[in-house]
Amino acid sequence: MGQNDNQFYQMESKDDNFVDDDIAIHLLVREYYKEHLDTGEYIAYLQRERDCRAYHTGMIQSRKEGVEEGKILGKQEGIEEGIRIGKEEGYEEGIRLGREEGRKIVKQKEIEEGILEVKRDCVLMIFKKEFPYEDTHFLENLSIEQYDAIMKLLSENGSLEQIHEVLKK
Numbered sequence: 001m002g003q004n005d006n007q008f009y010q011m012e013s014k015d016d017n018f019v020d021d022d023i024a025i026h027l028l029v030r031e032y033y034k035e036h037l038d039t040g041e042y043i044a045y046l047q048r049e050r051d052c053r054a055y056h057t058g059m060i061q062s063r064k065e066g067v068e069e070g071k072i073l074g075k076q077e078g079i080e081e082g083i084r085i086g087k088e089e090g091y092e093e094g095i096r097l098g099r100e101e102g103r104k105i106v107k108q109k110e111i112e113e114g115i116l117e118v119k120r121d122c123v124l125m126i127f128k129k130e131f132p133y134e135d136t137h138f139l140e141n142l143s144i145e146q147y148d149a150i151m152k153l154l155s156e157n158g159s160l161e162q163i164h165e166v167l168k169k
Contacts, residue, residue, distance in 0.1 A: 112144070119147040126154045127163075134160065138167065 124136055127150075139150070149166045152158075 116144055116147070119144060119151065123147050123150050123154065126151070130154060130157075131160060138164075142167070 120139070120142070124139055127134070127136060127139060142150075146166060146169075149169075150163055153162050153166065
């Protein structure tokens, strides 16, 4: 037992040195920390670090805000451009539709004028046959409805007075 006991005591004394070294280092670090903590240099360093973090945080936040503002502005510009393009397309579509409508109106007018002309010619032809010696100038420039009413009277052997009565209405 003598030799093993000796080794145990040697290890124990080494551990005591280690604990003493650890305490010494700890005290040294605490002392160094206190020295530098109180110096203006360390405080300036901390301030620079804080400023850098604040700057980077501000940059990140500003970038996010800029992106959001850009989205809003971009959306507004997009809407304005969409409205402008829509107006242009609508204007062009309106012109196209207006032309089509104009053509339809002209065509309808031509048809109505043609119908009016045919009805006038028929009324004049039948009127001259029924009343060969009467003046026909009063049968010019009447409406389609008037020509229809006169045509009906002529087909029913209506009198000249009845025809003049239709013109008064």
